[in-house]
Amino acid sequence: MVTQTLVIQKLPVNMEILKNLEEIKIEKPSDIIIKQIKNLISSGQLNPGDRLPPERQLSEKFGVGRSHVRDALRKLEFYGILKTLPQSGTVVAGLGVTALEGLINDVLDLNDHDFYSFVETRVLLEMHAAELAAERADVDDLIKIENALNAFEKEVDAGKQGVEEDLLFHLKIAEASKNSVLNSLLLIVIPDMIKLSKNLDICGDGRYKRAFEEHLEIFDCIKNHDKKGAGNAMKAHLNDLLTFSLEKKNKEKNK
C-alpha cells in the first residue's frame, strides 16, 4: 500500500548567482538596420545624393519584414540623414536642418511661450555667443563677421533695413562661438526674432545707423578678444528689444 511518488526537493535559492547574470538587451531589428546604414555613411560608402536599395530589397537582404525596414528609414529621415522620395526611392540627405534643431522646435512647440521668455532667452544666448566668439574666433571667422558687418553698412547707407545682413552678422558670431549646440539654438531663435523686430519697427529713424555702430562695437571687442566687452556690447545692442518685450508683457498683464 505504498504509492511511489516523485518528490522534488525544494532547495533554497542561491541568490548569489543572480549577481553574475546580466540583463540581456534585445535590439530591435530597426535599430540594427540604422546602425548598418550609419556605418555605410560614416565609412564613406554612401554619400549625400546616393540612393539606397528599395525597401523590398533591404527587407530581403536584412531578413526582416518590410515594416522594420520602414521603421528604420523613417527614423533616419527624422534625424535628417535620409530623405524618402515617394515612388522613387530613398536617398542620403545633404546636411540641412539637423535633428537637434527639429527636436528643439518640437519641444518648444509643446507649450505656449510668451514673447518675453523668447527675447530674454535670446539675449542670454547671444551674449554668451559673443563672449565665446571673442575667445575662439579665428582669422576666417573674423573675415566672415567683418564681411557681414560691411554688407549691413551698405544696406543701411542705402536707406534699407538690411534684414538679411543683420541676420548674417548675428549668425556668423554664433558660428564663431565654436559651440555647435549653441549655434543650433541660435539658428532657431535669431531669424524669427530679427524678422519680427523689423516688422514691428521697434526703433525710430536713426535706429539702423545706431544698430550698425553697435555691430561695429561688438565686432571690435571680438576682434580684440575682449570677452567681457563683447558680451556687454551684445547685451546693450539687444536692450531695446528686451525693453520692448517687457513693456509688451506688462501691457498684456494690465489688460
Place this chain on the structure above:
Amino acid sequence: MVTQTLVIQKLPVNMEILKNLEEIKIEKPSDIIIKQIKNLISSGQLNPGDRLPPERQLSEKFGVGRSHVRDALRKLEFYGILKTLPQSGTVVAGLGVTALEGLINDVLDLNDHDFYSFVETRVLLEMHAAELAAERADVDDLIKIENALNAFEKEVDAGKQGVEEDLLFHLKIAEASKNSVLNSLLLIVIPDMIKLSKNLDICGDGRYKRAFEEHLEIFDCIKNHDKKGAGNAMKAHLNDLLTFSLEKKNKEKNK
C-alpha cells in the same frame, strides 16, 4: 470639302496671376493627430500616466487608417511624450527621468555635435536659470525646491545616487526661473546629462554628499534672492562635469 475642326486659341499665360496664388500645404494625417494630442496634453486634459484610447478607436475617431495613427503615436513616443505599452495601451509619459531619455545622445551622435558643446551650453543655461530663480521664485517655488532638496538628501543618506531627486531639484529651479522657453530647453538638456554623469560615475565616493551640499548652497542663494551667488553656486556645482567633458574632448583630439 471643308472639315470643321475645333480650334483652341493659344493665349499668352498671364504670369501676374501666379503671384496671387499661394502654395497650399497638405498636412499629413499623422501630423494633424500629433497636434491634437499635443493640445490635449498642454491644455491639461491629458496628464502623465493617463492612457489614450486604443489605436483602433483613435483610427475610427480620426477617420483615418490605423497606419496613420501608429505613425503619430510612434513619433510622439520618439519624443518621449507618449509611452507605448504592448498589448496594454499607450500612456502619457511623465516629464521626469523617463522623458526624452537617451534622445539627446542619439541626436548628438548622429549629427556630430560634440559633447563639450552640449555641456557648455547646459552650464550657461542652468546658471541663468538659477539667477532668474533667485530673482523670481515665489513661496510656492521655494517649497518645491526645498522638498526636492530634502528628497535628495534622504537618498544620499541611504547611500544611493538619487538620480530622480537630483533631476527634480534642477527641474524645479528651471520652473522657478519663470521663463518658459528656458524651462523647455532645460527639459531637453537636464535629464540625459544627469543620467550620463551618474553612469560614468565621474566623481569619487564623497561626491553625492558634496553634491547635496552644493544643492544646499544653491538653494540658500535662491531663497535669499542672491542672484549673483545663485549663478556662481550653480556654475561651481557643474564644474566637474565641464572639466570632465573638456578632458574628454582633448583626449579625443589627441587620438
Place this chain on the structure above:
DNA sequence: CAATTAATATTGGTCAACCAATTTATGGTA
C-alpha cells in the same frame, strides 16, 4: 528618325487580416 503617347514595371504608401502578448471575465474549488 525624333517626338509623343501608351503600356508596363517599380517604388513607397496604405489596408485588412492575422499574430503574440496582456488584460479581463468566468467558472470551479477550498
Place this chain on the structure above:
DNA sequence: TACCATAAATTGGTTGACCAATATTAATTG
C-alpha cells in the same frame, strides 16, 4: 467568500496584398 485556473476579449505588432504615384520601356505617329 476568496483564490486559482481557464477562457475570452482586447491591444499593440507584423505581414502580405493592394493602391497611388513615379520611372522606364515599348509602340505609334508625323
